[in-house]
Structures are given as structure tokens and as C-alpha cells.
Amino acid sequence: MATQHSRAAARAMLSPSVLLLLAWMIIPLSMTLYFSFLRFNLLMPGMEEWAGFDNYRYFLTDPAFWYAMRNTLVLVGGVLVITIVGGTLLGLLLDQDFFGQGIVRVLVIAPFFVMPTVSALVWKNMFMNPVNGLFAHFAQALGLQPFDFLAQAPLLSIIVIVAWQWLPFATLILLTALQSLDSEQLEAAEMDGASPLSRFIYIVVPHLSRAITVVILIQTIFLLSVFAEILVTTNGGPGYASTNLTYLVYVQSLLQFDVGGGSAGGVVAIILANIVAIFLMRMIGKNLES
């Protein structure tokens, strides 16, 4: 796009899709904003009236909100830590030459193709169930009391389920990054007297930093809105122990029929997402510059 002419042409051709995307975003956003200032309860249709900041006040002072806020951040952080550490280790493993490499790689990628609802149900009923689950069988075989994961450690269980789904994604990205590392750099470091651990810390990890940044940014977007896994396993409970913001908005607007409060929660969630995004870009955005 060097000349004035080609730049103008590019703008003209881009504009329809940009306008469409803008409308796509602006209309739901402004409707949510509008609803968040109304007293709007589905049980009382036609009684909508201006409510000012009441919805926000109720939502922010609800004890559930702080639980949800904390759970959201713990969920995102926990899954990120597990997937990045696990993804790096799996990537290192898959980068080696071994028999059946192709099949193992496909197997590692497979969880990413399982729908969230399905995988959460499989985990809930086949692994974590305290009576029939695989883990319960193991515990019994060892003579231990089976552990009721979803009741005793609901948030941790959900973190494990979600991390299992996202591990393949992190592994895939980190594996390709590992494969693009110039082997001469590792050999140079070896000649320079670096132990395998030093080589990993000083050569491999810095090389992976950009890929790790990409994984963090992309996963954060999706992890802030985890919903299906919570709905089919714990329903946000016990109490609010596994309720995140997305789930709280759902509870507010569809279980308590309070669309106004739900919308206010949605707006709060948007603000939270933006704070997280700014924070992340400040912290790791420079890794993306070449």
C-alpha cells in the first residue's frame, strides 16, 4: 500500500466490513448500557422505568459479586499457569524424536476438539464422581476415602477441567515456537558451557516469550467468559464457591429475571476485561514487538 491511490482504494474496500463490525458491536453494547439503567424485571413486563445507578449499586454491593470477581481472576490465572507450564513441558517432550510421534501429537491435540459441555460432563461423571468416578475407584483401590471433587474443591476442579481443554492449544503454539529455535544457538550455548537447565532458562525461555504472550492474551479472552463448564458441573456452587462473573450475570438476569441487574453486571464484566487487557499489554505487550 505504497501510493496514495492504493491506500484510498484499500480504505474504500475495507469500509463495509469495518462498518458491519462496528454495528455488530455498538448495537448490543448500547442496548446493554441502556438496560443497565432500567428497572427491568421479566416477571413484571411493561413496568420498565428509569433506575439511575441503582442496578450498579445493588450488583456491586452484593456479596456474590466479590466472590465472582475473585473466582474469575483465580480461574483465569490458574488455568494460564497450568497450561503454560504444562504446555512448555509437553512441547519439549513432543519436540524429541520418538516412535509414533505423529499419532501422539494428534492425541495431544484431541481435547481441544471436544466441546466444553461434553468434556465437563465427562470429567464430572466419569472421573470426579465420588461413587462411580475413576478417581474414586483409584482411591478405593488404595484404601482411601473417595474425594468429592466438585463439592469439596469446586473451583479447583473447574480449573482442572478448563486447563485440560486449553492445554493442547498452549502445547501446539509452544511446540511450533520450539521448533523454530535455531539449533546452532543451543549448540553455541552448549559450547559456552551452559548446562541443560541454563540452556532452557537463558535460550529456550526467552525464545518462547513471544509465543507465551500470544497464549496468555488469547486464552485470557476466552477464560474470562468460561460458562458451560460451570453450568454443567457445579451450577456455581456450593454457595458462590465456583461462580464467576459470567455465571453471576446469567444467574442475575435469567434465574432471578432481573435483566437490569444482569446488564449492569455485563457492563462491569466489560470494564474488568478491559482492565485485565490494559494490565496484560503493559506487562507483556512489548514481547510482541520484534
Place this chain on the structure above:
Amino acid sequence: MGQITLNKVRKAFGDVEVIPPLDLRIEDGEFVVFVGPSGCGKSTLLRLIAGLEDVSSGAIVIDGKDATDVPPAKRGLAMVFQSYALYPHMSVRKNIAFPLKMAGLSKSEIDKRVDNAARVLNLAAYIERKPGQLSGGQRQRVAIGRAIVREPSAFLFDEPLSNLDAALRVNMRLEISELHNTLATTMVYVTHDQVEAMTMADKIVVLQAGRIEQVGSPLDLYRTPSNKFVAGFIGSPRMNFIEGPEAAKYNAHTIGIRPEHLDVSNTEGAWKGVVGVSEHLGSDTFAHVLDTGLSEGMTVRASGEVALNHGDTVFMTPQPDKIHRFDEQGLRLS
């Protein structure tokens, strides 16, 4: 110290034998160049010495101690890679300091040695930059800097100049030779460029298909190549080879004569031909002479001022004591 001996060193990748058993002795302080066509196993041989590849059989002795199973870092050698292999996320200073940091030296000692290397190699001006912000020649210097701070007993270079442009290559060639004179450390240098080999080496090792064809000083190889391969590889332009009746006159299967050992005349001489393309370099003129009636076209050198035009008829006479004679196997007949 930096004396390296290879005893019956052999290397095979799977079923492919890249280096058949090979003996070689590199003396302390020597500048040894491995030269040969691409794919002949020069890099592999260098990597065997470095310890980056395991030998399939045989032994590598460094300074009298068997180093065959010693890991690369413990061999006391430093290597400069063809791609330079600089660490892209570290500044020049950190790159050079890296081997010292790994060796656990104190901060002040590291700084002293890095500053010293920066001074020797003139890289003080860009010591805080990242490798991505440097030109090819500067990266090359940093790679050399990273090698010299370790004060190794020998340097290994793998085609270090092949990514540089021609002018820079000449410069760096001089600088590396100068460095060798200053440090007086053993250097093993791999190249496919015979000009680099001739200009830099104390001792040239000519390789073909993993075998050593000849070992000797540049002038030894130029004057008395032990076979046709070495004769054709060393010297630029290439030696002319003549087979058939003309060679039989000299009791040989093939005779070889270098372009610079042919006297050119417009009037009389042993062989007659027609000038094809001539390359005027100013100092010299190289002319390709066709239709000589000999086994192939000939290249001759004339002094730069001689006008040799396309289509001219010329006569060439070989200097009798400069004729190389070879038998059917291509081996030199004394």
C-alpha cells in the same frame, strides 16, 4: 596449548559413512584450514572435534588427553558458527559475557574481559545493541568476541565469512589472520573457498567425500598437488587438464598446466587456438581459448595490458618445469 590429534576417526549417519577413518595432527598455534567442495564433510569433521557430534569410532586427543567422550564445554575449544548463532534477546555485551557467566566468573572479571574483547575487535560502539540491530560484519565480530573471551586452547570456525559481501570478506579475512598472529592460538577454519584457504592457512587440509586428499602448506599444494583433484581445486582460475596424445608426449595419462604458466604469443607457440571470452581485471587478463585441438578449452593468463579480443588467434607455450603429470587414477607422477 592447543594440539589436536585425530586417530582413525570415523563418522557415519545411519548407514551413510560421511567420514571414513581419518588421521590428522594439528599442531599448537597452527592455522589449519579444511577446504573442499560443499557436502564433503568439513562441518561434520569440525563438529566432531568440537564434540557436537559423537564419533562412530576412533579417538580425538586434545593436548595429550583423550577427549573422545568429553562434553563440548570441557574441551576448552570455542566455535564460531556459520550463522553466528548469537543469542537474539541478549545485548552484545551479554552475548560476549555469556560463556564467562556460565563459567561462574566474578562480575568484575567478566566486565574486564568483555571490555578487553570489545577493544580488540572494535565493538565498543555498539556493545549495548541487540544482534538484530547489527550488520553482518558486526555480528561476525561479536561471534568472534564471544569465542575469544573464553581464552580457549583452539578456535573452530565454520565458514564464518560465507554470509558476508565480497569486500567485507577480504577485510574480515585479514582481521582473523591478524587475530591469529596476536593470540597465537590454534585455529581450525572450515571453508569451501580456496582463496580463503590459500591466503589464511599455515596448513591446508583438502577434503573430498570425507577423505583427506592432501595436507600441506598453501605453496606445497600449489606447487606439488598430489592428485588431479587437489590440482584442480587449489589455484584460481582452475588448472587446465589435457589428455590424449599431447599428454602422452610427456609420458602421462593427463597433464595439467596452470593458466599463469602458459606463455601467450600472437605469432608462434606450441598450441594454437581462438580467443573466446576474455576477462580483463586490470592487473591480469584471463582469456578462454577455444578450438585448440586439445581435449578441452584452455584458460590462459596474460598481463593486464595485453589486448586479447574475441576471435583473435593466439599461440600458447607451457613453461616446461611447471607441467604437472598424472596417471590414470589421477595420482601425481613425480
